[in-house]
Amino acid sequence: MQESAPHIAIIPTPGIGHLIPLTELARRLSNEFNFTITILIPNDGFPPSKSQLSILQTLPNTISHLFLSPVDLTDLHSDARIKTRIKLTLTRSLPAIRDSLRVLSESTRLVAVVVDLFGSDICDLAREIGILPYIFFLTSALGLCFGFSMQNLHNMHTCEFRDISDPVQFCPGSVPVHGADFPDAAQCRKNESYKFLLDMKERYSKAVGILVNSFFKLEPATFKYLMEDCHQDHDKIPPVYPIGPIIRTDLEGDLNGLNYLKWLDEQPSKSVLFVSFGSGGNLSHEQVIELALGLESSGQRFLWVVKTPHDKANASYFSINDFDDPLVYLPQGFLCRTKGLGLVVPSWAPQIQILSHGSTGGFVTHCGWNSILESIVHGVPLIAWPLYAEQKLNSVLLAEDLKVALRVKPHEKGLIQRDQIAQYAQCLIQGEQGKLLRDNMRALNHEANIALNEDGSSKESLGKVVQAMMNHKIIGNGQMGVLN
Numbered sequence: 001m002q003e004s005a006p007h008i009a010i011i012p013t014p015g016i017g018h019l020i021p022l023t024e025l026a027r028r029l030s031n032e033f034n035f036t037i038t039i040l041i042p043n044d045g046f047p048p049s050k051s052q053l054s055i056l057q058t059l060p061n062t063i064s065h066l067f068l069s070p071v072d073l074t075d076l077h078s079d080a081r082i083k084t085r086i087k088l089t090l091t092r093s094l095p096a097i098r099d100s101l102r103v104l105s106e107s108t109r110l111v112a113v114v115v116d117l118f119g120s121d122i123c124d125l126a127r128e129i130g131i132l133p134y135i136f137f138l139t140s141a142l143g144l145c146f147g148f149s150m151q152n153l154h155n156m157h158t159c160e161f162r163d164i165s166d167p168v169q170f171c172p173g174s175v176p177v178h179g180a181d182f183p184d185a186a187q188c189r190k191n192e193s194y195k196f197l198l199d200m201k202e203r204y205s206k207a208v209g210i211l212v213n214s215f216f217k218l219e220p221a222t223f224k225y226l227m228e229d230c231h232q233d234h235d236k237i238p239p240v241y242p243i244g245p246i247i248r249t250d251l252e253g254d255l256n257g258l259n260y261l262k263w264l265d266e267q268p269s270k271s272v273l274f275v276s277f278g279s280g281g282n283l284s285h286e287q288v289i290e291l292a293l294g295l296e297s298s299g300q301r302f303l304w305v306v307k308t309p310h311d312k313a314n315a316s317y318f319s320i321n322d323f324d325d326p327l328v329y330l331p332q333g334f335l336c337r338t339k340g341l342g343l344v345v346p347s348w349a350p351q352i353q354i355l356s357h358g359s360t361g362g363f364v365t366h367c368g369w370n371s372i373l374e375s376i377v378h379g380v381p382l383i384a385w386p387l388y389a390e391q392k393l394n395s396v397l398l399a400e401d402l403k404v405a406l407r408v409k410p411h412e413k414g415l416i417q418r419d420q421i422a423q424y425a426q427c428l429i430q431g432e433q434g435k436l437l438r439d440n441m442r443a444l445n446h447e448a449n450i451a452l453n454e455d456g457s458s459k460e461s462l463g464k465v466v467q468a469m470m471n472h473k474i475i476g477n478g479q480m481g482v483l484n
Helices: 016-033 050-057 082-107 122-129 141-156 192-198 200-204 220-232 260-265 285-298 351-355 369-378 391-402 418-430 432-452 457-470
Strands: 006-011 036-043 063-070 109-116 132-137 209-212 240-242 272-275 301-306 342-346 360-365 382-384 405-407 472-476 479-482
Touching: 006 016, 006 082, 006 457, 016 036, 016 050, 016 063, 016 109, 016 132, 016 369, 016 457, 036 082, 063 082, 082 109, 082 122, 082 192, 109 122, 109 457, 109 472, 122 132, 132 457, 141 192, 141 200, 141 209, 141 220, 141 240, 141 391, 192 200, 209 457, 220 240, 240 457, 260 301, 260 342, 260 351, 272 285, 272 418, 285 301, 285 418, 351 360, 351 369, 360 369, 360 418, 369 391, 369 432, 382 391, 382 418, 391 405, 405 418, 405 432, 418 432, 432 457, 457 472
Parallel strands: 006 036, 006 109, 036 063, 109 132, 132 209, 209 240, 272 301, 272 360, 301 342, 360 382, 382 405
Antiparallel strands: 472 479
16 A cells, blocks of 8 residues: 655744745645645644735645634733744644644644744754654744854843943854844843844754754854764754745736836836835834935835834734825825825735846845845845844845945934935945945845755755655654665
8 A cells, every 4th residue: 555645734823024034835745745835834823914915825735734722811911922932822822733734744744844943942843743744944044043042142242232342243253243132032031032043043943953044155164063063062952054045036916007117117227215114124114214315315116115104113023904094194295296206005915026127226125034135036235224133134134244235323312314225225226336245136036046956055965855854754652764
């Protein structure tokens, strides 16, 4: 009797930025390696957004999904950090995840579970059942190296990291990073998120491998350390596999009747500055005004996705629906004065289609890792405008190491002022520095394509993981083995 196809469970934690790369990994494992897959989605109490549902509905029939029962977060303070909410959602979903994994192990040839960067607790459940636990680290290798350096940094410094006077290298050859640019979760020693980072290396040691959504040539020194050097020091780090860039490949929603792409078709090549702060990012009303007037005075063509202002930079992280018309917050007369020069789109636009369009010449981004990888895949240079989470760390990598971005510098009250914005826009689209950034991005784009080729480094790394999954069998009593 022929053995059934190997099955994988994939578990994202809340946030559209987590769901996208995990579903794309599922698509790749299904299409290229013939796995069947179940996506188990912890429920933080918010109803699934239209974007979440549209992503899940585009998946092939070899990939199913299940929303777990919502957990009760009413005891969580409204100002709790994103990572606290995510972690608590996962922790309170563990009984439902355990039950679901057991059902899958009885009804399919379940060989592995893949969780995202917050899902390390699920590794224990996987080992109970006897399946292989993998962590898919959704941001840079530099971010992973920072997490593994966290305990040493904590021991070396008694002050908050933002007060460290000199920049820090997380591993030999990596870009030095000032403490103020460390991830938000590391900026307060009393916070629960800080404590999670402190034992990140120990938590991740429970996995049999860490997949990273990056590629070797993007961060060679950091990957060399993670894949080779640190193991010589007997650190408890599982094998690290660069498998990126994994980005969204399906069309983003129904594009019929939208005028964005038609407008782009009418613009000169590489002339348009695309401005978008992702699904989770928000600007204050004052900053929206400055951005509008800066774009206007720059004289550059722009396509701007405007969201309802909010003083909390990550206000849209868990729900990307705006219940207010964002256009009413623009300066009076702005839309009339910029008609023909720019196009303003409320709340959402198809980012992949815009970045891949020939008239798009630059991208103002919040430096979310998904957006960064999409920019690299489509060869678009950046204006780095980090808002929250690890985005400042990403912006350092982009501007100071890879040299594919201009990084904004806030003035008083944390504002990026209109004259600065105009200068950034002019420099990126028309200036000599912008040309250099574009050339550097073009080179990265070439390396990304090579990495994903049949004999490329990322394809090879993913192949090693797949081979381990395909050879896996359950021996019994939670033990694991491989098929000979």
